[in-house]
Amino acid sequence: MHHPLRTLALAAAAVAALPAWAQDVVKIGYSGPLSGGAALYGKNVLDGMQMAAAEINAAGLEVGGKKVKLEIVALDDKYNPSETAINAQRLVQESKTPAILVPHSGGIFALQTTNEQQKYLLLAYSSVPQITARNNKLTIRIPPEYTGYVQPFVKYTMGKYGKNLAIANADHDYAKAWTAAFKPAWEAAGGKVVAENPMSYNRSADFYSGVSRVMAAKPEVLFVGGASEPTGLVVKQARELGFKGGFAIIDQAKLDEISAVTGGYAMLEGSIGVLPLAEDSSPDAKAFVERFRKRYPGRTPSSEVSYNYTMVHATAIAMKLAGTATDATAIRAQMDKAVKSLPAEHNPNTLDAIDERGGTVNDTRVAVVEGGKLREVKLSTLNAAK
Incomplete structure (x- = not known):
């Protein structure tokens, strides 16, 4: 038989232990090529995301009065859109990702058929104009149109x-x-x-x-x-x-x-x-390249690294502005404001804004x-x- 006082004591101990782990972990998904001919491309994208998450966590992120730790969950889709779709289901079900980043148009189009119903923000790293022409309310096209x-x-x-x-x-x-x-x-x-x-x-x-x-x-x-x-x-x-x-x-x-x-x-x-x-001769781009080389000795960042680095920083700011790290619609509504308020050091490609259809604007x-x-x-x- 349970002793009521013992049960109470256990409950009190559990509550007392809360502050130590009262940090919400929010997972941002990634599905892209990590093997095959485009593996370097996919790794560059992922490195940019992870570098941003590490900086955000080191600085401390507070959303709606709660401490939030960002974690990037990466799955390999070998550049195959049907694998991207399977990965997205896994990310949503197992990791409850409010946002998933995909760096190829085939995979992006595959996810655009369901992301609005499943309520996650699709961060699309591809400059194909059709991505935003589809008027998907929960898509951000990261690079400018090609x-x-x-x-x-x-x-x-x-x-x-x-x-x-x-x-x-x-x-x-x-x-x-x-x-x-x-x-x-x-x-x-x-x-x-x-x-x-x-x-x-x-x-x-x-x-x-x-x-x-x-x-x-x-x-x-x-x-x-x-x-x-x-x-x-x-x-x-x-x-x-x-x-x-x-x-x-x-x-x-x-x-x-x-x-x-x-x-x-x-x-x-x-x-x-x-x-x-x-x-790139701009000081912010130069400083970013130096930071990346310190973190990954012997490597030089491409714009794959920097654009996706910037987008994770912008997503964190949008979460802060929205007061939620889980509601994709509220986060999406703050993305333009988030990009406009990015510190220059987190925006080496000088993105200026997000247009009404979810595409970035900048002078390439x-x-x-x-x-x-x-x-x-x-x-x-x-x-x-x-």
Whole structure:
């Protein structure tokens, strides 16, 4: 038989022990590639998220009068949208995640079919315009839309090398969306697509047959890109097969990571792509790169790291402003205000705002490789150039 006094004493002891662990643990989910050809890409995204969570926890986060500890729960989906959907179910059921970050459009679209009903905020790291065009009330598109790159990329490479383009980019959803925007823009500018051979960047390490197939059409410009490492191999193999023209490189591939594969920038002569974060001259970007290198010696952060780092910081601020770490709708309502109130050190890509459809707004910088050196260029300058 239970002794009533003993039961009371136990209950009192349990209550007395509360303050020691009265810290709510809130889990933010991640589903992305952590194995396969895009593993480095997925790891960069995850590192940015974990770096932010570590800083937030060290500084102390208080939401609605309670101490909150953020924890990132990461699951590998091998870049496969059906795996992303399975992972999301697990994250929601087992970890009660109020937010899940996914770094590929296929996976994002898969989750957009259910995230509003299941009430979690989908943090979408992909610059495909359709992500916000769907008007999903619980989606934030982290990078700016890639469509802003298309015109300047066409203008620069066509003006420098000529009108014959071969398409040799990756064949996943995101790369297909880029092709669907780039090809008509190239043709509208008076160019000709002489060959089209997208390749499976995630499953292959040898692109010779695919690259020689497009080289046979004698292109002056190659349109390439997917994850950075395979993109580097495509560039290298094109040069080894005698390609002398320029490269238009989609924003998923990072010029500094490609140059690690090509042994420097010489093979990337005449390329245009997104400005690598490590080459960004702004003081906040420089300071962020230093902090990251201290935390992960021997590594240099890409914009995958910085954008997703910033978004976890913004989500924490939005939780604070909303007074809840679990209500996704309330958190979403504060995201624009959260981005606007980010300290500069937590916003190395200088995101300015979140628009009404959930997309970020900022002035993107690109880079070109000329004389074997990388040069920073503002999009507005390229757009103005005749």
